[in-house]
Amino acid sequence: MPTDAIRLEQQYLDGLYARVEELREETLAALTATNLADADGPRGLVDRDAHAARLSERRAGLDRAEHGLCFGRLDRRDGSVTYIGRMGLRDADLNPLLVDWRAPVASDFYTATAASGTDVQRRRHIRTTGRTVVGVNDELLDLDHAPASDLVGEGALMEALTAHRTGRMGDIVATLQGEQDEVIRADADGVLVVQGGPGTGKTAVALHRAAYLLYTYPRIAEQGVLVVGPSPVFLAYIEQVLPSLGETQVVLATPNTVLPGTTVTAVEDPGAAVVKGDVAMAGVVASAVRARQEMPDGVDVTFSGDVLRVAGPVLAGAAEQARRTGLGHNLARLVFAEEIWPHLTDLVLDRDRQLLEDTERGFEAELRKVDAAIAKQADQLPSAVEGAGTEVTGTAGEHEVMLVRRELEQDHAVAAVVDRLWPALTAEDLLEDLFEQIADRPELAPDLTEADRRVLARERGAGWSAADVPLLDEAAELLGVDDTVTDARLSARRREELRYAQQVLAASGVKGVSAEDLAGRFRERDSRSLAERAAADRTWAYGHLIVDEAQELSAMQWRMLLRRVPSGSLTVVGDVHQTSAATGTTSWDALVAAHPRRRWRRVDLSVSYRTPQAVLDAAAPVLRALDPDAPAPVAARAGGEVPWRVHSRPDALTADVIDLARAELDALDGGHLAVVAPAARTGELGDALDAALDATTVSFGADPELTAEVVVLTPEQAKGLEFDGVLVVDVEAVASGPRGLGALYVAMTRPTTRLGLIHLGPVPEVLAGLPERSR
Numbered sequence: 001m002p003t004d005a006i007r008l009e010q011q012y013l014d015g016l017y018a019r020v021e022e023l024r025e026e027t028l029a030a031l032t033a034t035n036l037a038d039a040d041g042p043r044g045l046v047d048r049d050a051h052a053a054r055l056s057e058r059r060a061g062l063d064r065a066e067h068g069l070c071f072g073r074l075d076r077r078d079g080s081v082t083y084i085g086r087m088g089l090r091d092a093d094l095n096p097l098l099v100d101w102r103a104p105v106a107s108d109f110y111t112a113t114a115a116s117g118t119d120v121q122r123r124r125h126i127r128t129t130g131r132t133v134v135g136v137n138d139e140l141l142d143l144d145h146a147p148a149s150d151l152v153g154e155g156a157l158m159e160a161l162t163a164h165r166t167g168r169m170g171d172i173v174a175t176l177q178g179e180q181d182e183v184i185r186a187d188a189d190g191v192l193v194v195q196g197g198p199g200t201g202k203t204a205v206a207l208h209r210a211a212y213l214l215y216t217y218p219r220i221a222e223q224g225v226l227v228v229g230p231s232p233v234f235l236a237y238i239e240q241v242l243p244s245l246g247e248t249q250v251v252l253a254t255p256n257t258v259l260p261g262t263t264v265t266a267v268e269d270p271g272a273a274v275v276k277g278d279v280a281m282a283g284v285v286a287s288a289v290r291a292r293q294e295m296p297d298g299v300d301v302t303f304s305g306d307v308l309r310v311a312g313p314v315l316a317g318a319a320e321q322a323r324r325t326g327l328g329h330n331l332a333r334l335v336f337a338e339e340i341w342p343h344l345t346d347l348v349l350d351r352d353r354q355l356l357e358d359t360e361r362g363f364e365a366e367l368r369k370v371d372a373a374i375a376k377q378a379d380q381l382p383s384a385v386e387g388a389g390t391e392v393t394g395t396a397g398e399h400e401v402m403l404v405r406r407e408l409e410q411d412h413a414v415a416a417v418v419d420r421l422w423p424a425l426t427a428e429d430l431l432e433d434l435f436e437q438i439a440d441r442p443e444l445a446p447d448l449t450e451a452d453r454r455v456l457a458r459e460r461g462a463g464w465s466a467a468d469v470p471l472l473d474e475a476a477e478l479l480g481v482d483d484t485v486t487d488a489r490l491s492a493r494r495r496e497e498l499r500y501a502q503q504v505l506a507a508s509g510v511k512g513v514s515a516e517d518l519a520g521r522f523r524e525r526d527s528r529s530l531a532e533r534a535a536a537d538r539t540w541a542y543g544h545l546i547v548d549e550a551q552e553l554s555a556m557q558w559r560m561l562l563r564r565v566p567s568g569s570l571t572v573v574g575d576v577h578q579t580s581a582a583t584g585t586t587s588w589d590a591l592v593a594a595h596p597r598r599r600w601r602r603v604d605l606s607v608s609y610r611t612p613q614a615v616l617d618a619a620a621p622v623l624r625a626l627d628p629d630a631p632a633p634v635a636a637r638a639g640g641e642v643p644w645r646v647h648s649r650p651d652a653l654t655a656d657v658i659d660l661a662r663a664e665l666d667a668l669d670g671g672h673l674a675v676v677a678p679a680a681r682t683g684e685l686g687d688a689l690d691a692a693l694d695a696t697t698v699s700f701g702a703d704p705e706l707t708a709e710v711v712v713l714t715p716e717q718a719k720g721l722e723f724d725g726v727l728v729v730d731v732e733a734v735a736s737g738p739r740g741l742g743a744l745y746v747a748m749t750r751p752t753t754r755l756g757l758i759h760l761g762p763v764p765e766v767l768a769g770l771p772e773r774s775r
């Protein structure tokens with residue numbers, strides 16, 4: 001152990017922590033002063049709060065310094081030294097003490113090699129526990145001493161790769177590799193596709209890229225980053241990475257949770273899932289909306305006891321006018337109504353005019369009669385004419401038009417007719433109606449076959465499935481939000497705020513400020529964090545979207561996600577050989593072809609950091625069966641425990657799994673074990689393991705705890721995760737079905753150390769090369 005170097009780095013680290021303490025004290029003093037300061041009126045109050053919030057944020061940032069504050073040092077040929085860490089620090093004279101890993105100068109730490117012609121002479125990885133330096137690892141970037149591999153900081157990397165897993169992903173900021181750094185720092189424009197085999201660090205890289213983009217681009221920091229992963233289990237696995245890098249402006253979601261207010265409760269029929277995932281459904285949803293805008297051939301409206309007929313062409317014209325605005329259905333509805341109300345008003349006024357004319361005509365006729373009567377007998381006047389003397393002008397004044405229109409709008413029966421013609425719709429109602437009627441109404445889905453329509457048919461109220469979410473989102477997009485409803489809610493809230501402001505002013509005795517001004521100031525201070533506000537808003541425009549396990553998404557899910565980033569700035573990571581969803585993609589080219597207007601770039605990652613070479617070799621026949629041309633990733637760690645297979649029998653399977661799990665736990669010596677089995681077996685196996693392994697924590701079910709020592713998972717749940725050891729149970733069932741080989745490939749590539757496979761029949765071809773172990 002180079003103790004001198006450790007001592008030296010300890011001194012430097014002590015200096016860094018002394019500076020952190022100073023800054024902490026300064027921040028605390030500033031915070032106390034701010035909180036005690038007299039605010040100059042309500043505006044001052046708000047500014048004070050904002051300042052205090054900034055200081056609290058800074059303090060929280062400094063608190064994070066306790067873990068891995070500084071992890072690297074670069075010595076250049078000119079004698080200059082740069083320390084790299086989780087945050088930037090400067091001394092009181094603004095000289096840099098520590099450089100944030102995302103700053104451009106820090107890039108050399110991850111990419112410099114002897115061959116790259118860099119001026120870096122030495123790269124040092126500094127390992128710390130809390131505030132203590134526990135090790136250093138030096139690499140001389142000198143062609144005469146060039147290491148055999150391309151790995152950067154190999155000693156530190158190997159230490160990270162061989163450490164026991166915890167069930168939670170950690171950041172890899174200290175040991176990022178060159179090809180990963182390139183992806184992380186790639187510019188933010190367009191769509192960056194990152195293809196890589198299992199364990200090549202795609203997830204890790206995607207999350208570090210989120211942190212890099214938030215640090216580098218203020219626009220992205222203002223709008224936040226959306227990270228979409230395949231399942232809640234996966235999100236639980238990765239949720240600590242970004243906070244450990246100090247980032248909070250990130251929303252983590254699955255494709256099922258990106259639509260606020262919708263909960264997935266139903267399991268989709270596999271056939272229906274395929275139809276619902278196809279892009280043709282966009283047309284189906286659009287025609288369902290369009291069908292609600294079809295007009296009848298005229299409609300009768302009863303008002304003040306009279307029947308007014310609105311003719312078919314008038315309705316069709318109004319509908320056309322509304323559609324031409326290009327607004328969502330619920331907004332265009334206001335335009336439609338705006339065409340209909342004046343027409344109805346005219347009809348009423350015409351009718352009144354007609355009545356008046358009739359009356360007038362009648363009146364004149366009466367007058368004539370009177371004249372005749374007078375001429376005949378002067379004292380016999382007809383009683384009906386008595387008192388009639390209003391002057392009739394024949395045209396309605398503006399005031400009268402408004403009066404009639406208001407009466408019409410306030411008449412419930414009339415309003416109901418207009419509502420029925422172009423109803424306000426929710427996405428849920430639209431889809432419930434569509435699925436209820438689709439089997440018998442081919443015109444609703446002209447692009448679908450009869451078989452497809454039948455598979456989609458269902459009763460109302462069956463609950464929403466994962467495949468429904470993008471359809472609901474599509475519908476919500478086409479319908480839009482009727483602002484009249486939100487406006488009414490908003491005005492109610494504004495009234496409430498105003499009342500509150502009046503109370504505050506009365507209680508505080510502050511003078512010279514209006515309640516309106518104070519209420520406005522309250523409003524500007526939405527106490528929710530950016531991530532909370534974004535997650536609750538379907539129409540939030542994110543600055544960047546990161547999609548992990550992106551190969552699993554259906555065409556309709558892509559439409560839903562792309563809608564959330566109008567800027568078109570995306571990072572898409574995945575492996576087209578691990579696809580298990582029937583609606584997922586097995587080729588990035590197909591995805592690119594489906595969205596030709598986007599700017600796409602592709603990067604491939606080639607080194608697998610999770611699995612040792614022996615495990616990759618065991619999985620290689622599965623990869624070849626999936627795609628004979630697929631390049632196999634190369635393991636960063638050569639050798640490793642050779643995976644094995646066991647031939648079990650259905651009646652002995654549970655007992656065998658228990659025995660093998662026991663043996664594996666012993667061999668892993670404190671490491672975590674995953675038992676990956678087909679969905680139909682996980683419950684039974686979980687119960688049996690839980691009962692048999694007394695002193696061991698076992699977790700399974702819909703929401704398993706990944707930090708347990710044994711976790712029982714389906715291949716879908718295991719996606720993206722990793723464990724020290726993995727037992728794949730009932731290989732035949734895992735590999736069955738159209739995308740079964742992809743699922744088996746996923747299951748086999750989860751371990752960092754040991755892999756065992758249990759099959760029930762003759763040796764499956766893809767396992768033929770593995771040594772057999774006795775039960």
Ligand SMILES: Nc1ncnc2c1ncn2[C@@H]1O[C@H](COP(=O)(O)OP(=O)(O)OP(=O)(O)O)[C@@H](O)[C@H]1O
Nearest residue numbers: 172175176177198199200201202203204609610720
């Ligand atoms: N540069 C690195 N330094 C240390 N650990 C690394 C590095 N790169 C990747 N790893 C580790 O390798 C493992 C695999 O990474 P990750 O889960 O990101 O791979 P992946 O490509 O997403 O895998 P999969 O496709 O199987 O889901 C993780 O434990 C990760 O922390």
